[in-house]
Amino acid sequence: MDGAHDPRRPLALSIGDPAGIGPELALKAWLLRKALPQSFLVLADPAQLRALAADLGWNVPIEETAPAGAAAVFARALPVVPLQHRFDGTSADAAGVIEAIERAVELVHQGEASGVVTNPIAKDRLYAHGFAFPGHTEFLGDLANKGWPGAHQPVMLIWSPTLAVVPLTIHVPLKEVPRLLSQDLIVKTARIVARDLKARFGIVRPRLAISGLNPHAGEGGSMGREEIETIIPSIAHLRAEGLDVRGPLPADTMFHAAARARYDVALCMYHDQALIPVKTLAFDEGVNVTLGLPFVRTSPDHGTAFDIAGKGIANPASLMAALALAARLAP
Amino acid sequence: MDGAHDPRRPLALSIGDPAGIGPELALKAWLLRKALPQSFLVLADPAQLRALAADLGWNVPIEETAPAGAAAVFARALPVVPLQHRFDGTSADAAGVIEAIERAVELVHQGEASGVVTNPIAKDRLYAHGFAFPGHTEFLGDLANKGWPGAHQPVMLIWSPTLAVVPLTIHVPLKEVPRLLSQDLIVKTARIVARDLKARFGIVRPRLAISGLNPHAGEGGSMGREEIETIIPSIAHLRAEGLDVRGPLPADTMFHAAARARYDVALCMYHDQALIPVKTLAFDEGVNVTLGLPFVRTSPDHGTAFDIAGKGIANPASLMAALALAARLAP
Numbered sequence: 001m002d003g004a005h006d007p008r009r010p011l012a013l014s015i016g017d018p019a020g021i022g023p024e025l026a027l028k029a030w031l032l033r034k035a036l037p038q039s040f041l042v043l044a045d046p047a048q049l050r051a052l053a054a055d056l057g058w059n060v061p062i063e064e065t066a067p068a069g070a071a072a073v074f075a076r077a078l079p080v081v082p083l084q085h086r087f088d089g090t091s092a093d094a095a096g097v098i099e100a101i102e103r104a105v106e107l108v109h110q111g112e113a114s115g116v117v118t119n120p121i122a123k124d125r126l127y128a129h130g131f132a133f134p135g136h137t138e139f140l141g142d143l144a145n146k147g148w149p150g151a152h153q154p155v156m157l158i159w160s161p162t163l164a165v166v167p168l169t170i171h172v173p174l175k176e177v178p179r180l181l182s183q184d185l186i187v188k189t190a191r192i193v194a195r196d197l198k199a200r201f202g203i204v205r206p207r208l209a210i211s212g213l214n215p216h217a218g219e220g221g222s223m224g225r226e227e228i229e230t231i232i233p234s235i236a237h238l239r240a241e242g243l244d245v246r247g248p249l250p251a252d253t254m255f256h257a258a259a260r261a262r263y264d265v266a267l268c269m270y271h272d273q274a275l276i277p278v279k280t281l282a283f284d285e286g287v288n289v290t291l292g293l294p295f296v297r298t299s300p301d302h303g304t305a306f307d308i309a310g311k312g313i314a315n316p317a318s319l320m321a322a323l324a325l326a327a328r329l330a331p
Numbered sequence: 332m333d334g335a336h337d338p339r340r341p342l343a344l345s346i347g348d349p350a351g352i353g354p355e356l357a358l359k360a361w362l363l364r365k366a367l368p369q370s371f372l373v374l375a376d377p378a379q380l381r382a383l384a385a386d387l388g389w390n391v392p393i394e395e396t397a398p399a400g401a402a403a404v405f406a407r408a409l410p411v412v413p414l415q416h417r418f419d420g421t422s423a424d425a426a427g428v429i430e431a432i433e434r435a436v437e438l439v440h441q442g443e444a445s446g447v448v449t450n451p452i453a454k455d456r457l458y459a460h461g462f463a464f465p466g467h468t469e470f471l472g473d474l475a476n477k478g479w480p481g482a483h484q485p486v487m488l489i490w491s492p493t494l495a496v497v498p499l500t501i502h503v504p505l506k507e508v509p510r511l512l513s514q515d516l517i518v519k520t521a522r523i524v525a526r527d528l529k530a531r532f533g534i535v536r537p538r539l540a541i542s543g544l545n546p547h548a549g550e551g552g553s554m555g556r557e558e559i560e561t562i563i564p565s566i567a568h569l570r571a572e573g574l575d576v577r578g579p580l581p582a583d584t585m586f587h588a589a590a591r592a593r594y595d596v597a598l599c600m601y602h603d604q605a606l607i608p609v610k611t612l613a614f615d616e617g618v619n620v621t622l623g624l625p626f627v628r629t630s631p632d633h634g635t636a637f638d639i640a641g642k643g644i645a646n647p648a649s650l651m652a653a654l655a656l657a658a659r660l661a662p
Contacts, residue, residue, distance in 0.1 A: 171554055172546070173555030174509065174544050174545050174555060175508075177505070178505065214504050215503070215601075215602035216502075223503060224506065226505075251606075252603055255607060255610070256610060256614035257614075270546075273607065275583035276583050276604065277607055279584055279587060280587055281611060283589075
């Protein structure tokens, strides 16, 4: 399929933390490019990628290019749009990590890339360099608000071939979750999910399942009242708007095969309620998708994996899935 | 395999709520008895079972018997040890539901049955009749304390061929969970689990995995401190006792196949964290096992299913798995 990639503008891949597995995954994804429907370019330090490819003994030619030339380069070499920052293994590399994300979004804004795919970052390494966001998702929301008209609320969707989930609260202590849930959060998030599943995924009438917070979804209030006070009224509100929403469903019985067949996406109340089933069912194939943005953004659903970085053993399945899904979703 | 069942004393099956699916599951299990390694008797109202079999058109002869004769009866008929209470479809049936559980335990205590298997009950229907326990598990703990020397702490294990989990807290609102966790709870529960996995399941050196409470197991305290303050010290304590315990593991990445291969049982902090993965992976095959008792007790891992009861369509897989597992665990 070399040379047969979709002739559209390439996807823009930010390199992620240079000390993590992002760089070797970018090399591997290019080696496996025949499995991808669309070309991609990398926002990276070409010297670092060249050294890594040599070190691993992988035959990945690195070619510096302007964005417009990347699709043509892709068949013969990994197209790299160089960052201003050169990685040198110091903490100053944080500046390049942030630059790669900003420039990937910029390329989409300028019409030179069709979507953004981001490799993993280590947030704690970025905080010392002025990065003020809980993670990628919120940073991309901020970039969207700066570059496009309107106020954009980013929503994290974890997508896999077997299950798609949206956690309504994410990286917060479990004990904070009940307090953070609100009708406003549930209703606004569900609207964005329904809109983007239709607009981007092409699901004409998306079916949303919403979990309960408590065991057995509270069992009529006997094991917690958040279902009665917050979740059920939210669902009523969404149904009144014409959305196909069911719930609150007991979380333990909503993820087996027969139950999954009844909805397109599950909205869950907290991180593990959403992530346990998807990582149990599709550990290597999960893709992190940001809904609610004016552009397509996907990411592999794993971290920097510093402990195995540079060895060439990192599994590229999630990045490959992220690239393939971005190609499917991109305009 | 008729007549070839294990010659040991039969298992004692309590009929559960007579208006639920328990009675038809008992009939079905007898029809499928060739798949079972050991005979069972039912604590039930024989007239109700006869009427139900006739109503469903199932060829299940019902034979009233004393416990000692049940194993011999099993090849030709479903052996029923009659309750004093006769079910009549009124709320007074709660007395018979409780009697069936008590008498099943009594048969084990008297050496006339080798283990207890319980069909589902509807707790709210029992409360009006003086039943003062959150569920089966606690009731059985009380019966154990009355009938056997020592203080017995029942521990719920959900067992399946692919995954075994123990929820440390169960039927409580999610917001109560952080407050209910303690080193005492974790350490005592883990000891019981390790002891019974060895004694009953024959696992020479059981490997216990303990989950975190918060996303990413708290990520070093940045998303909740229960790991640092409660879970990590508990694990250190258990290791010092010589137990094979790992954790706290991020709950979302501990249930895929490669992760599951590293432990025999997962101890989880709350209901859904334990039940989501096991019901996602093994919806029909889960068995509820009570550890910590002086006798074997298993149960199908589902409820009374009043909505489909009496139609003959209930899936007997979980009861069959519960009977088979009880046969494996019983002395």
